[in-house]
Every structure is written in C-alpha cells, then in structure tokens.
Amino acid sequence: MTLNFAHRGSLTEAPENTIPAFQKALDYGAKAIELDVQLSKDNHLVISHDHHFRRFNSNITGNIKDYMLDEIRQIDVGSGFGEKFAGTTLPTLEEVLDITPSSILLNIEIKNIPVIYDGIEKILLETLTRHNRIDNLIISSFDHVALKRVQEINPDIPLGMLFYYRILNAWDYAKNSGLHISSIHPNQVYTDQTFVEECKKLGYKVYPYTVSDQERYEELLGFGVDGVFSNSPGIFGE
Ligand code: G3P
Numbered sequence: 001m002t003l004n005f006a007h008r009g010s011l012t013e014a015p016e017n018t019i020p021a022f023q024k025a026l027d028y029g030a031k032a033i034e035l036d037v038q039l040s041k042d043n044h045l046v047i048s049h050d051h052h053f054r055r056f057n058s059n060i061t062g063n064i065k066d067y068m069l070d071e072i073r074q075i076d077v078g079s080g081f082g083e084k085f086a087g088t089t090l091p092t093l094e095e096v097l098d099i100t101p102s103s104i105l106l107n108i109e110i111k112n113i114p115v116i117y118d119g120i121e122k123i124l125l126e127t128l129t130r131h132n133r134i135d136n137l138i139i140s141s142f143d144h145v146a147l148k149r150v151q152e153i154n155p156d157i158p159l160g161m162l163f164y165y166r167i168l169n170a171w172d173y174a175k176n177s178g179l180h181i182s183s184i185h186p187n188q189v190y191t192d193q194t195f196v197e198e199c200k201k202l203g204y205k206v207y208p209y210t211v212s213d214q215e216r217y218e219e220l221l222g223f224g225v226d227g228v229f230s231n232s233p234g235i236f237g238e
C-alpha cells in the first residue's frame with residue numbers, strides 16, 4: 001500500500017502548515033500528513049517550514065525564535081494566500097494534534113537548519129507523550145544529529161532520514177549511522193530504481209519528496225517507493 005503524505009497540509013488550498021491546510025488535507029482523505037516544527041522564544045513548538053515569517057508577512061522581519069508564542073499568535077500568515085484566510089496564524093503542534101485523528105500517520109519534521117533549536121527534541125517528545133501521540137508517527141530531519149537525540153530519548157520512535165542532495169550510497173550511510181532508521185526520505189529528483197532497491201534491501205521504506213506531477217508519481221511507484229510527499233490532493237487523497 002502506498003502512503004502518500006499531504007506535504008505541509010494541503011498547501012495548494014490553504015496557507016501551508018496552518019490549521020486550514022491540515023483540515024483540508026483531512027477533508028481530502030489524506031492518510032498521512034507532514035509538518036515542520038520550529039521553536040518560539042518561550043519554547044513552544046510552532047509549525048512552520050521557514051524559520052521566519054517573510055514569505056507570508058513581509059512586515060515581520062524577525063525570526064520565529066525571537067517571538068513569544070503570544071506574539072506569534074498575533075501574526076497573520078494567511079492574507080497573502082487569500083482574503084478568506086486573513087487572520088490565520090501559525091499553529092502550535094498541540095493545536096494540530098487536537099484536529100488530527102490518531103489513525104493519521106503523522107510525519108513531524110524537525111527544522112534545525114539554519115537555526116539550531118537547542119532542546120527541541122526533548123520538548124517535542126514530551127509534548128507527544130503528554131498528548132498520547134507516540135504511535136503512528138515518524139520523526140524526520142535533515143539534521144541527523146537531531147534524529148540521534150530523538151533516539152536517545154525514545155529508541156522506539158520510527159525515524160525518517162531526509163536527504164536534500166544525492167549522497168553516495170545513502171542507504172549505507174543510513175545503515176552505518178547507528179540510528180534506527182525506518183524510512184529514507186530522499187529528494188525525488190535523485191530517486192531512481194537503484195536507490196529504491198538498495199534502500200529496500202536494507203529494510204527501509206522510501207518516501208521521496210515532493211511529488212505533485214502524476215507522471216513522475218507513477219514512475220516512482222514503478223521504482224517501488226512506499227509513498228511520496230505531495231502537494232497534490234489528487235495524490236495524497238487517493
Ligand atoms: O519532509 C519532506 C519535505 O518536507 C522536506 O523538505 O523543505 O519541504 O521541509 P521541506
């Protein structure tokens with residue numbers, strides 16, 4: 001069975017990584033959702049791909065880490081997407097957990113690049129434990145040291161190893177990393193038949209990102225991927 005992740009929610013329909021975007025993804029029948037976490041100044045988990053607000057609100061020049069959660073709750077990130085989203089703000093992880101049934105596979109991506117959030121892994125795992133949301137979960141990151149810290153806190157959480165560039169024999173790197181990797185999340189641009197086969201020989205699931213083109217999606221399925229991250233409701237809502 002392929003498991004396609006709604007990438008940052010349904011980002012073609014609503015401002016990415018916001019409650020309306022996640023709600024849309026659920027409405028489309030997504031079985032899996034991906035989101036990105038960052039930390040506010042007062043150490044709340046804030047859902048955002050960027051470490052700043054500039055892409056959605058050019059009036060705000062500071063970074064997420066510079067603002068208290070109460071201040072972040074005042075920052076509109078929706079108007080730029082469309083008038084009907086005016087007043088939409090970045091949600092906390094807890095707010096997303098509240099609307100996401102436990103039957104949905106959640107992929108939480110720790111954004112530790114370029115801003116390093118000291119202690120984000122511990123805060124994340126404490127939050128998930130408090131919400132009883134340790135199951136049906138993948139924690140991923142481009143920062144493989146962050147994955148190591150997650151594993152040290154809880155060795156049972158499935159870890160997703162993200163790669164931005166093509167690295168030589170990424171599957172061997174994963175195997176030798178000392179991490180209990182359950183899935184490899186390569187840039188779809190570099191995903192080919194050999195990549196998928198070698199990863200799968202070692203027992204890793206393969207979820208390339210980000211695939212919104214139907215033709216490429218079918219090609220990747222032909223390589224044997226287990227799913228993809230997609231911006232297209234037609235793919236993640238299948
Ligand atoms: O987790 C898959 C994908 O989201 C990784 O890239 O930059 O969209 O967070 P990015």
Ligand code: MG
Pocket residue numbers: 034035036049109
């Ligand atoms: Mg992401």
